[in-house]
Amino acid sequence: MAEGRLTLRFALITFVVALALTIMPLPASIAAFRPEWVPLILIFWSLMAPERFGLLTAFGMGLLLDTLSGALLGQHALALVVVVYLTLRFHLRIRVFPVWQFGMTIVLLLTLYEFVLFWIDGVAGRTVPIVERWAPLLASALVSPLILGYLDQFRRDAQVRV
Amino acid sequence: MIAPGGTGGDFARGGASLGFRFFLICIVSLSLMVLDHRDEHLRTIRQAFSVLVYPIQLAVDLPVRGWRWVDAAMAERSALLTENEALKFEKLDAGVRLQRLDALEAENRRLRAMLDSSAKAADRVLIAEVLAVDLDPYRQRFTINRGSTDGVYVGQALLDADGLVGQVMHAEPFTSEAVLISDADHALPVAINRNGLRTIVIGTGDSGRLRMPYLPNTADVEVGDLIISSGLGGVFPSGYPVGYVSSVERRPGQGFSEIYVQPAAMLDRAREVLLVWTAETELTDRHDAERPTSLAEAR
Incomplete structure (x- = not known):
């Protein structure tokens, strides 16, 4: 199905872009405030096309992210799977939320995401600064309505059917 | 619904x-x-x-690479000439020092042979470029553009022109991930160059500062002391500069002093690093390549 393939290609591009943005070098002063692009993109796609992208996509992206960031293999995968599971579980509700409530949901999901990462670091005995860990949450919450609105618009304009 | x-x-x-x-x-x-x-x-x-x-x-x-290339291509001729002059002078200076070093190295090897001890000496180096990708910002890590296809192995030491940088943590086919000596999880066996006192330097997570937590208050250490790698851990070659003691706070009442070291290598600014193969690890596969006698003597 041509439309399906178009969606898939668009989704693949957004996934690759999210990974690239995650490792893009930033000035040291704002590097700590880098939004968590990969969970945001995964939340977007599991809201827009829950029958197409789900836990396995999150797992795969997580493994790629683990390789990129040199984390334990499975660390980001687990955190992303948890986030996507909750998104899928409540996707019908989340989709009708107003913007501010949606932002709060994103913050909650990403707090959980960071917490899982943090917890695994702790169990594996890796040292992590505690304060900086939570800085990306704010940035992610701020960009989340933008990214979702923009992507949704783009998807509609491009006549991508899901 | x-x-x-x-x-x-x-x-x-x-x-x-x-x-x-x-x-x-x-x-x-x-x-x-x-x-x-x-x-x-x-x-x-x-x-x-x-x-x-x-x-x-x-x-x-x-x-990033493209920008550097453009930057280099657009450089002024006069600036290049000045740089060239400076480099020539530096080379001369380094050459003179190297002459003395050769003699010292030979002497050192003879003395060590008499004592029947062997030392790891850096033998072969390969220049690797640091890829401009950010890993976890909470960790002191970077990715380099050499991998196991170039012979990079896990635990290999990385140097830059000024001192020790870190070691390879994961060697992938085309890239490797290195952990810097300033990573909070990294510890490095060192010695104070002035008196040979051995201790351990631990990263702080801040690329401008390392910690030496295991020296007692009575230890002979002063601000400005050069810290070199001792080679005891078996990972790093011995005798490379690690940093200079930047502050010593003796705390009566507590067992150990609070000592900080400023790293000699430019940890956060390095673009090129040197991968080092130490003589002993190379002993088996290329024992007669360049300096057969020296290697035999070192043993």
Whole structure:
């Protein structure tokens, strides 16, 4: 199905872009405030096309992210799977939320995401600064309505059917 | 009806419920982590994934590399000439020092042979470029553009022109990930150059500062002391500068002093690093390549 393939290609591009943005070098002063692009993109796609992208996509992206960031293999995968599971579980509700409530949901999901990462670091005995860990949450919450609105618009304009 | 996951959705496809599949994937992730944490069991999987993400790393690095190239191409002729002069002078200076060093090295080797002890000496180096990709900002790590196809191995030491930089943590086919000596998880066996006092330097997570937590208040250490690698851990070659003592705070009442070291290498600004093969690790496969007698003597 041509439309399906178009969606898939668009989704693949957004996934690759999210990974690239995650490792893009930033000035040291704002590097700590880098939004968590990969969970945001995964939340977007599991809201827009829950029958197409789900836990396995999150797992795969997580493994790629683990390789990129040199984390334990499975660390980001687990955190992303948890986030996507909750998104899928409540996707019908989340989709009708107003913007501010949606932002709060994103913050909650990403707090959980960071917490899982943090917890695994702790169990594996890796040292992590505690304060900086939570800085990306704010940035992610701020960009989340933008990214979702923009992507949704783009998807509609491009006549991508899901 | 707003029934969470009521109709269709991810879980309607495979038959198994969403919760069950979530549970399965969690188990898989956890076991992956345990296997990865224990040992290098997952080398092949990690390598496969690293080949997948290699194009992304290259693409991210490309604009930065391009900018450097443009910068170099646009450089003023006079600036280049000045730089050339400076480099010539530096080379002369280094050459003169090297002449003396050769004699000293030979003498050192003879003395060590008399004492029947061997030392690791850096033998072969390879220049690697630091890829402009950001890893976890909470960790002092970077990725370099050499991998196991270039002979890079896990635990290999990295230097720059001024001192020790770090060691290789994961060697993938085309890239490697290195951990800096300033990483909070990194410890490095060192000695104070002035008196040979051995201790351990630990990273702080801040690339401008290292810590020496295990020296008692009575230890002979002063601000400005040169700290060199002792080579005791078996990873780093001995005798390379690590840094200079920047502050010493003796705390009566407590067992150890609070000592900080400023790293000699430019940890946060390095673009090129040197990968070092030490003589002893190379002994088996190229024992008659360049300096057969010296290696035999070192043994």
